[in-house]
Amino acid sequence: MxxxxxxxxxxxxxxxxxxxxxxxxxxxxxxxxxxxxxxxxxxxxxxxxxxxxxxxxxxxxxxxxxxxxxxxxxxxxxxxxxxxxxxxxxxxxxxxxxxxxxxxxxxxxxxxxxxxxxxxxxxxxxxxxxxxxxxxxxxxxxxxxxxxxxxFGTVGSIAMQGVRQGEPQLGEVALVIGLGLIGQLVVQLLTASGVRVVGVDPDPVRSGLAERLGAAACGDPVSAAVEAAVAELTDGHGVDQVYLAAGGGSNQPVELAARLSRDRGRVVDIGKCRLDLPWNAYYEKELDVRFSRSYGPGRYxxxxxxxxxxxxxxxxxxxxxxxxxxxxxxxxxxxxxxxxxxxxxxxxxxxxxxxxxxxxxxxxxxxxxxxYPGHAAGTGQAQAPTVAVPAVRRPGGTASAPARAAKAPVRLAFVGAGNYATSMLLPHLAQREGVTLSTVVTTTALSAANARHKFGFARATTDLDAVLGDPTVDAVFVVTRHSSHAELTRQALLAGKTVFVEKPLALTEDELSGVLAAVEESGNDRLQVGFNRRFAPLLREARRRFGPRTGPASLRYLVNAGRLEHGSWYLRQDTEGSRFAGEGGHFIDTASWLLGADPVSVYAVAASGNEDLQVVLSYPDGSTAAISYVTTGSPGFPKETLDLIADGRVLRLDDFVRASVHGRKRWVSSRLAKARDKGQRAELDAFLEAVRTGGPMPVPLDSLVATTAATLAVRTALAGGAPVTLARTR
The missing domain is CATH 3.90.180.10 (Medium-chain alcohol dehydrogenases, catalytic domain)
Known part of the structure; x- marks a missing residue:
């Protein structure tokens, strides 16, 4: 061997x-x-x-x-x-x-x-x-x-033993000096223990990574930002614990630990750094210096x-x-x-x-x-990874739309009235002919009242049952945080409502299965997910100009997603999923719509130290779509650019502002004079028409499920380091 x-x-x-x-x-x-x-x-x-x-x-x-x-x-x-x-x-x-x-x-x-x-x-x-x-x-x-x-088990145990030596308590504040592998794990373990963490590292990439993984603030050891963050989080008293996870010959870490610790704070040495303790500083605060011995009791x-x-x-x-x-x-x-x-x-x-x-x-x-070669043998998990695309089962065939009076206004209810709902959806629905905004449900009374006042809802409440039990409501919009989408959708389907849910439909395979179980149980398959880009007029016109294709296509989609503001709920990956899990369905759906099929495999790789992803989708006819989802680009560069290449032709989309098709003839759109149109209005038009007439939903449910399963498969592909097959169940 x-x-x-x-x-x-x-x-x-x-x-x-x-x-x-x-x-x-x-x-x-x-x-x-x-x-x-x-x-x-x-x-x-x-x-x-x-x-x-x-x-x-x-x-x-x-x-x-x-x-x-x-x-x-x-x-x-x-x-x-x-x-x-x-x-x-x-x-x-x-x-x-x-x-x-x-x-x-x-x-x-x-x-x-x-x-x-x-x-x-x-x-x-x-x-x-x-x-x-x-x-x-x-x-x-x-x-x-x-x-x-x-x-990672052993290095995780080293970090865990260090945290145990610090005896963290709920609500305390800790300082982690050194944000290498051990330091990053210490940050996550402390955060999971209810401790607020300030990180210190001279590498800004590592500091940024620690903040995404839960640290309240991070910075260079010589920067004033670290001391300011400690002062703010501790009311000027100093941190309760310091974890030395740094290496090297500098005595700076132990000096910084003394300066930022509170009186009688705890200093835990996990790494191998210089430990010339400044006697006066440690004596005056009576600091408790502890050592963490590797993986824990039993070592050596x-x-x-x-x-x-x-x-x-x-x-x-x-x-x-x-x-x-x-x-x-x-x-x-x-x-x-x-x-x-x-x-x-x-x-x-x-x-x-x-x-x-x-x-x-x-x-x-x-x-x-x-x-290692042949590592899949016997594991069952790593061998030829497969993610199931659940089948949509409807008892007795396709369900009919709920009965409603043909000329009556479409009565809509909103569950959630956050920024996206109030900026991208409700402006297209308020005071619209043939539409009545019936009820808005939010978790806080004031946000419900604000939405009612601004958009003219007939009623505002915090009671979800007021919507689900109202027989006059034709359709329910689920526009809440990601973690609640699947459960609210499931409840609304079981209540017999037509549902519009913002992406993502689900954050896990179990959540997706739960939604489809509700479809099977109720016979209600009237569901739309907010994949609006396929409805964008500019992209639809470009697709029409491109025309049908005969051979496989190559599609490249660059998403310059940018950084999120500190404190954004999108960063709460433990509850709200990763950024790609929440947003990636948009781009997978757009690619699948342009290629006219659902993907059959997914491969993904991640860049070092940030959330940048490269996702490659394969399709039944040999077509491929490569999605580059990056957070480290310039904010001045367009957010979304797309190229579709096949049969000697190229379709180009520039951030929903201009599109072009290059082939035997060249077509270039005029530049949009106003804000980008990413298809929200046309998407709502199609949804309301389906509700009003009882006709087919704008996007087949099978396609919504396939896109969601492919989005979830990205995490599996990242974990396994190999392509994931998307297998439809029967």
């Missing part, structure tokens, strides 16, 4: 052929699926190995002391031979991985052959195709957690780690194995998200080149994963 090793004397890194380890009692033999490079600890070892002998001695004074003691005891000659022998040998790298159990040793009953497990240990969870792992350093991966995410105890002797839970609640299991559980439940930390996934055969790129700075990364 292959294993990454390093010669500490020469600094040589190589992928070495080594024997397969035996499967000893009280442990399991694991075939690696993914292993994680610790860009802090491992790169420090790699850098040290490349130093001169003097440099090595300066970097490890503890080892120099041992050498001097050996000289005094054994003499110079014997010590020299011992040291050179140790230096001139291969040492392993790695300590955090996920893989599949290939063989089970005696005394193991927690896992079986074929189970997916997360493994820890710098002697056991190595960058190698096969590892023997003792049972206290190995835990089963929860169902649904992707192998590449489970590979051979009876625990090698012989499998557990500590009683009544005496030691959180051992390193229980920390590992806890962190995996948090990831599986969505309380911690490691996907934004993945900067690069490299094939294991490219390990040496990857380390070199990291060392040279050619690859700047928070976290890097090695992907």
């Amino acid at each position: 292959k294993q990454v090793v390093q010669n500490y004397k020469s600094g040589e890194l190589t992928l070495l052929d080594v024997p397969v380890p035996g499967c000893k009692p009280d442990g399991v033999l694991v075939r690696s699926a993914y292993s994680l490079i610790s860009t802090g600890t491992e790169l420090m070892k790699v850098s040290e190995a490349g130093m001169s002998m003097v440099g090595k001695a300066r970097s490890r004074p503890d080892q120099v002391a041992k050498v001097m003691q050996s000289v005094a005891t054994n003499g110079v000659g014997a010590t020299y031979r011992k040291v050179m022998g140790k230096l001139d040998s291969y040492t392993p790298l790695g300590y955090s991985l996920c893989g599949v159990v290939e063989q089970v040793g005696a005394g193991i009953d927690e896992v079986k052959v074929g189970d997916l497990v997360a493994c820890a240990g710098n002697e056991h969870a190595l960058h190698a195709e096969l590892n023997w792992v003792p049972k206290n350093l190995c835990v089963p991966v929860p169902e649904g957690l992707a192998p590449r995410h489970a590979a 105890d051979p009876e625990y780690e090698l012989q499998g002797r557990d500590y009683p839970i009544g005496y030691v609640r959180w051992t390193e194995r229980r920390n590992l299991a806890c962190f995996l559980d948090l990831m599986a439940r969505g309380r911690v998200d490691v996907e934004p930390l993945v900067s690069h996934v490299a094939d294991f055969e490219d390990a040496v080149e990857t380390y070199q790129n990291l060392k040279d700075g050619a690859l700047k990364a928070v976290a890097v994963l090695f992907r």
Whole structure:
């Protein structure tokens, strides 16, 4: 088998052929699926190995002391031979991985052959195709957690043990110094514990990433912004805890910790930074300095780690194995998200080149994963990933539209009256002939009253049942926050209402299935999702000018989404989903409408340190659509540009302001004189016509479901690092 090793004397890194380890009692033999490079600890070892002998001695004074003691005891000659022998040998790298159990040793009953497990240990969870792992350093991966995410288990345990040492309390404020891999995880764990976090790092990209993952504010250690944020969040008292997750030889972190801590605050050292404590500063505040020892209790105890002797839970609640299991559980439940930390996934055969790129700075990364050949075997999750596109089942065929008087006005109710509803939908409906705005429902009384006053609703309320139980209401608009869309849509369908729900229809596969279960139960399939771009007059005209095609097409869609303001509810990914989950359906629907089919596969990759995505969709006729969803572009550049190429023709859309078609003849639209028309009015016209006449809904429900399933599949594709097949169920 292959294993990454390093010669500490020469600094040589190589992928070495080594024997397969035996499967000893009280442990399991694991075939690696993914292993994680610790860009802090491992790169420090790699850098040290490349130093001169003097440099090595300066970097490890503890080892120099041992050498001097050996000289005094054994003499110079014997010590020299011992040291050179140790230096001139291969040492392993790695300590955090996920893989599949290939063989089970005696005394193991927690896992079986074929189970997916997360493994820890710098002697056991190595960058190698096969590892023997003792049972206290190995835990089963929860169902649904992707192998590449489970590979973070060990570093997650390190961060978790550090947080436990800080003893955070609800409502406290913490300072995290160093926003590398461990620091980013500490930020998320503290946020999940009800602690407000201020982050410190000289790298603005890492600071921005920490803010997206939950930090209240982040900045450079020398900036006044950090001190201002601490003062504001703590009323000038200082933070309750400081977590030192930085490395290097600077004493700045411990000095900053003293300056920004409150009286009798707690300072926890997780990383390996210089610790020349300024005595006066720490004495005057009586700061409590604590150390976090790796993954937790049991670390460095051979009876625990090698012989499998557990500590009683009544005496030691959180051992390193229980920390590992806890962190995996948090990831599986969505309380911690490691996907934004993945900067690069490299094939294991490219390990040496990857380390070199990291060392040279050619690859700047928070976290890097090695992907092993054949890693899908036995996992069930990573093998040929598939996302189901649920079938739409209607009892007794297509449901008829609810009965209504032919000439009566269409009576509409709105659930939600936020910015999008009041700026993009209601202005097209208020005082419209043949439409009555019946009821507006919001969670707060004042917002309902404002909407009633501004748009002329007959009634304002906070009671949803007032709409669902009103037989005079023909259609319900669901325009609330993303997390409530599926449930409100389900309730409205069961109440027999025609429903217009803003995107997204659902944030999870279970939510989508719940909506379709309501369709099947009620027979009511009168549903429209607010995918308005296919209704944009400029794009429809360009499509008409482009004409039918005979061969496969290539479509490119650039979405310059831009950054969100700090505090935006769109950033609450734990409840409201990712930005692409909330908005990506627009672009997938537009691509599918232009290509005249639903996608059959999805592949996605993410950029390092931000929310930029590249999504590639494949279609039944061989057509492809590439969607670049970026948040790091210039705000002065157009938000949406699209190119469709097929049969010697090109369709170009420039941000819904101008369109052109290039072929045997060239057509260029006139530039729109006023604001961009992205199709909201035409979409509402089509929806109201369907409600008024009882005719077909503007977009078939099967297409809405396919677009939603494809949007959800993007997350699966990111997690698995492979294309996801969209399989229709029957």
